[in-house]
Amino acid sequence: MGFKITKNTKTRFNDVDWNNLRFGVYFSDHIFISKYKDGKWDDGELVPYGGMTMEPGLCTLHYGQTIFEGLKAFRRTDGNGANLFRPDMNAKRLNRSASLVCIPNYDLPRLIDGMKELVKLDNKFIPKHKGQSLYLRPVVYGSGNFLGVTASAEYTLIVMTSPVASYYAAGLNPVKIMVSDDHVRAVKGGLGAAKTAANYAASLYAGMEAHRKGFSQVLWLDGVNRKDIDEVGAMNMMFVIDGELITPSLEKGTVLAGVTRDTVLTLAHEWGMKVSERDISIDEVVDAHANGKLSEAFGTGTAAVISPVGQLTYKGKDMIINDMKIGPISQKFYDTITGIQYGEAEDKHHWNQHITF
Ligand SMILES: Cc1ncc(COP(=O)(O)O)c(C=O)c1O
Known part of the structure; x- marks a missing residue:
């Protein structure tokens, strides 16, 4: 053209x-x-x-x-x-x-x-x-x-x-995230699935509050019951519980359909991992953490590719995940995706569009 x-x-x-x-x-x-x-x-x-x-x-x-x-x-x-x-x-x-x-x-x-x-x-x-x-x-x-x-x-x-x-000056640093149960970003029937200015305006107040308290981002819960996990400011969320990769489904229309989310899910299926796209409540995450079954949590997004979550704080209680260190699954996703992006690894799915100059 x-x-x-x-x-x-x-x-x-x-x-x-x-x-x-x-x-x-x-x-x-x-x-x-x-x-x-x-x-x-x-x-x-x-x-x-x-x-x-x-x-x-x-x-x-x-x-x-x-x-x-x-x-x-x-x-x-x-x-x-x-x-x-x-x-x-x-x-x-x-x-x-x-x-x-x-x-x-x-x-x-x-x-x-x-x-x-x-x-x-x-x-x-x-x-x-x-x-x-x-x-x-x-x-x-x-x-x-x-x-x-x-x-x-x-x-x-x-x-x-x-x-x-x-995004990372020195290695993949796990971040601290505050779970918000008093502010909401999107509700079913609203604009959560759209990348539109209103969603980002709606996120500013809680985001500033989180920064003041030393957190890097806010994790949003569903706008009605404030129980199910939606997503983080500019990332989709993934949890590894008992070896299974779990991420909130897109069905309710309250979460952005992340390109990195899709990339991670495609690779996870290819690698034979057990994968679930379903509702996951904050209570399930708290329980999995208490029982030692939550081995990794990470965000996915264009900015960072993979952002390991080292701490989730909900109702004033801190959950430290994988000793604030990046886990092997997060690292493997990061290495594989960045390898494809820079043309170092095989691009089996034809994700790259090659530009010559
Ligand atoms: C609200 C929100 N969720 C998730 C994502 C991650 O999407 P992607 O992987 O396409 O960058 C982004 C970033 O674009 C975002 O702004």
């Missing part, structure tokens, strides 16, 4: 502190942009990254009709271009999120091609060291100007990219 490309006149490359990348601080030279008007999306084009004008009446500012995605491109260890990891999954999820907040769907092959073209054009921004990557952030928002709670008639899709550091 050919796209119109307008190149910038001055690169942003030298503004990047390549020795201190962090997350989402620097942006590359170009974006992919496409607009929806009169009932259809245009073809999309690549233009320089830069300021955009906005009217005070922009409907998204008032009513939050917006969705986003997050995925990564990895510079291959063998020097042969880059791998974009499972962009088809993110593109499909973008459309599922879109449908939940009445945003018109986008053509999937066009979006994937647009993202690949953008990575190719700005390939010098893909960091060089293993663990680092180029993060892609597609976002779609209602771009009509009006007041009134109704879906916009106009939309803008943007894909921007940002070189990001390795």
